Amino acid sequence: MADDKSGRDKQAHDEERRQREREIATELERGDEAEPPVDASALASFETALESVPFPATGAEIVSAVGDREIASTGGAYAVAELLPDADEETFDSPAAVGTRVQRPTVAAAMKRVVEAVARLPNAETSRSQREAYERTFRALAEVDGDDDDEGIDAIADWIVERTAETERVPGSRDVRRQAAKFCRENGYEVRDDEWLGV
Known part of the structure; x- marks a missing residue:
């Protein structure tokens, strides 16, 4: 061309x-999937508040603009700064993309931790597809152990952050899925081969 x-x-x-x-x-x-914990009307109101932000925008730009704004969910209220990475490594294309991320607060908080851990390394980065795979793994864990305060999400986010700090490399999405499947099996949750976590 x-x-x-x-x-x-x-x-x-x-x-x-x-x-x-x-x-x-x-x-x-x-x-x-189960209905997300953030109500659609709360999300629409939040997306309207993002109209002052020029898109595409980094997580840091969004946090700077609306980081103190709260989003109510079934599990409580969360400030946007608790759900989006205060880093330039992740870019959101539109208010709807931001809304999609924050509609599952525990997943968003885990992704924030991962992106910020990667941002601390001098030469590490994650691709968009790798971040999407991480997010899909966290969503799968939310479905598996929905009654346990998202213990699986926290455990895998901890593992990714620790592994990134120890090796100064970002674990591959397949490694993250394997670790998530291992967590599920060790805690008595069945993981079938035809599921996302069934690596």
Whole structure:
């Protein structure tokens, strides 16, 4: 493809189309999940508050703009700064992308810890697909041990953060899934081979 304006426009359009397809696929995968703990009207109000933020925006930019704003969920109220990473390593494309992240506060808090741990390393980073895989693992853990105060999410977030600090490398998404499956089995939860955690 030629490196001219029309070629760059086509590449940008193709990337936007692929991103929309990924978002649709993610929503279809989430179709059989339990209802998220943040009410849709609270999320809509929060997304409206984000209109002053120019997107795409980093987690740090969003926290700077609306970090003290609270989001009510079935488990209590959370400040945005508790749910989004105060780092430039993760970028959100739209208010809806931010809303998707914060609608599951325990998952969002775990992702915040992971992204901030990676940001502390001089040469480490995670790709968008790797962060999406981590988030999907945390959501799977929320479904597995929903009655245990998300103990699995905390345990795997701890493992990722500790492993990142020890090795100065980010664990692969497959390693994280294996560790999550190990946690589930050690705590009496069944993990089938056809599930996300069944690596």
